[in-house]
Amino acid sequence: MTAQPLLSIVLPAKNEAENLPTFLPKLKALYPDAEILLIDDGSDDDTAQVARAAGAKVVSHPYGMGNGAAIKTGARHARGDILVFMDADGQHDPADIPMVLAKLAEGYDMVVGARLSSSHASWFRRTANRFYNKLASLMTGHKIDDLTSGFRAVRADKFRKFLYLLPNGFSYPTTSTMAFFRSGFPVAYVSIHAGSRIGKSHIRLLHDGLRFFIIILRIGVLFSPMRLFLPISGSIFGVGVAYYAYTYLTENRFTNMSAVLFLSALLIFMIGIVSEQISSLHYKNIE
Known part of the structure; x- marks a missing residue:
């Protein structure tokens, strides 16, 4: 019999001590045999201690290096054949993991949880995300439903091929998606509803919105x-x-x-x- 591939769930986190006591038990209950790997990106609170107490494996950065850097650290330390990336702030529902894994099992190398329009709290976010998705679709020649979603499942061996391309900031989803398309690795999307996070978001709309636009152009140059x-x-x-x-x-x-x-x-x-x-x-x- 063929053994089931080991699943690693990678959680980049910074100052998420308030969210983890609710989020991690849900994750453990759904996938008790999975490796839950939390990357503490230089938190000022008790994020690492809370995660360890909940049974997660913790790797800590000595200072804040960025969301993308945490993803790369997680990919290097994870033992699983399949990696699931999720935000640790409670926006992503662990109950959606079986859906992305089922889609991955159909022969895809990456499955992205595409947020429904209702998941975006403001019209500005909805409009910006639609614009980014349309622009990225134009640059790649592939329909992209959600360019910036941090909830995705990937095959570890494929994802690690592109670690050197990934930036250290919030744009790792953009880069990894386009790199998979460019290399001919099949990518799929499934619809998810992202909830509201507790506490303050680390993303600044105007600053990071402009940065995402520049990143799309830069990755477009890299892609095609x-x-x-x-x-x-x-x-x-x-x-x-x-x-x-x-x-x-x-x-x-x-x-x-x-x-x-x-x-x-x-x-x-x-x-x-x-x-x-x-x-x-x-x-x-x-x-």
Whole structure:
């Protein structure tokens, strides 16, 4: 008989002592045989002590290194063949774990818990997340239901291939999702309802919203550069043609500005080609 793969549940946490006494017992009751690994990211409260008392294995950072850094630490220390990443603030329901694992068993390498629109507390968050999802779908050519969800199940061997790509901040979901798509590893989504956390969120809407936008563009360049550079190059070339047509009809001459626009379009196109070749190097040994 084939043994069941060991499951590791990785929980990045910072100052979550208030939430853990309610959250961890639910997790233990549902999966008593799973490895529950909490990464204490430089907490100022009793997060580590509370987690140990509840039966979780704890790995502590000496100072706050970021959510992505905690995820990478968890992936390196986890013993399981399958990793489930969840927030430790109580937003993610442990009862949704069987749903993502069942989907993973269908042959996917990553399954993401896509939050329903009602999970976002404000219209701003709903609008921002829809925008990010649409932009990321455009950059990758794949439909992305929830780009920034931290609730996901992955096959450990596949996920560890991309640890060097993951940033230390909150954008690890963005990077890991796009890296899986780029490498041809199948990704699926299941709908979940994320609850309200207790205490203050560590994400700042305006600051982190702008950062997520920049990250999407950066990862888009990493994922498929020509999807970004080709439209920009084409737009500048089109402006150059229009401006040249205008100056030719009105002044019967070719201006320096037209030359600058044409050269800029050519340079951006060439940068896109070079970026495409560099991007492919990140994935040449991925199997």
